[in-house]
Amino acid sequence: MDPGLRELYQEIILDHGRNPRHFGVLEGANREARGHNPLCGDQIHLYLSMDKAGRVVDLSFQGKGCAISVASASMMTELVKGRTEAEARRLAEAFVQLAKGEEIDTNGLHEDDLDRLQAMGGVSQFPMRVKCATLAWHTLEEAMAGGGGEVTTDDE
């Protein structure tokens, strides 16, 4: 087996891909957005419950997609739950940098967060799959902005 593949499809990613966390419709959600990757048909519908202070109290997602996009969405829900909007945006920025193989701006990130993000780092070696990994995070940004619209990976 190609070592790059092992790096991409780490056990934790395969696990999240098979058994996504926070999967389903979120009762009482007050923000939502859809993400679509026209290239491969990946779809995600993200639901957020944000409190008045701008904290993501809870979130969930539904959708269809490859192991990378589902795992990325699932791991994102675990990371983002309980964060403020500003913290979540920092995580999203860092994740996109990581996926694209760019230098990560670690400003304001906990070491533990970085470690958890790094699990998806292997995707940077697979340029055709980067958009699969970033779809959920772009959808999160859209949902937090209150747009409620649809983001597509074509916009990048």
Next chain:
Amino acid sequence: MTTHFDIERVRADFPILSRKIYDRPLVYLDNAASAQKPQVVLDTLTRAYSEIYANVHRGVHFLSNASTDAFEAARETVRRFVNAKSHDEIVFTKGGTEAINLVASGLAAKIHPGDEIILSEMEHHSNIVPWHFLRERHGAVLRWAPITDDGAFDMEGFKERLGPKTKFVALTHMSNVLGTVTPVREIVRLAHAVGAQVLIDGCQGAVHEPVDVQALGCDFYVMTGHKLYGPTGVGILYGRKDALKALRPYQGGGEMIRIVTKDAVTYADPPHRFEAGTPPIVQAIGLAAAMNYMTSLDRAAVSAHEHALLEHATEELSRFNRVKLYGRAPGKGSIVSFSIEGVHPHDAATVLDRAGVAVRAGHHCAQPLMERLDVTATARASFAFYNTHAEVDALVAAVRETMEFFK
């Protein structure tokens, strides 16, 4: 079976086939997306640019004449390739997509609200969206000829949709996802009987079997160069003389006119009426070289080889319980769409890629078909005559590896 087909010699004609990717031999099974080019096409392109290149049809100088001769000779080669009656029935476009858009746009003035256009459920977006334009802008009604569960063209379903309101029928010759071959002659006969014209999208079909547009009887036939082992940037619209003549010009510009004044314009006759601007000169010459290459092969042996590859792949992949194949229509072409239970096609294609096996994964620009099959995507291996049985084995081994990886 006697075969005049020396696979090793044929492979030697395609330089890219000997390269390695990730330190493994390339197994190129994405031919339905685009085919590789034989050396003779590459040499023809180089020679055209280095020896005879100039713009066509406009100069009186030596090179313009040489270039025009080669370009028009290419048109004659295409005529022969599809057995059109006249080279005036061959229009060079920038690709198959432009050829279909040219026809749809040229017909638009004759389409009135309620006029029906029949497509099939297995069309490529390039043979759907131009007709949606006529729906959006002219009130045309799109009717969808169904397919059966094994992916065959459902002739009874087609007949049910065909009627006095049918103005046009636009169908694929061979599905780019299922490999299904449509019964064109019978379709044309039925459509003409109700006064409807027929366009056949031959972007896949023309690659695998010899085409005779006069025998098929269709009004229009579309091909693209890059799937026919030729260059990108060139496609073909065949239109029977009267059918082409009845189309409005597509784009306006140089070359397509007779006289332009401040007040009026008159148009050149087809095919030049539809070739505004500088055409894809060298690409057309390269495509002719590709067609000559194809016709130099024993096409019956080519067809037998491709079908043997298809059978081999179908048989081996069918052995896996977790593999589902899409499209088992009798007489289908060498395209195998499949999915692996529990593995998204994009993940499968990524694992296959690292084994050196290039396949396509996605909706293949056929979203209505994906809806019909109730999937969002499939993986697709498409075989060309230069593929080998060892490459089928490599595909099967990589699929097994994928299943082990994604348990």
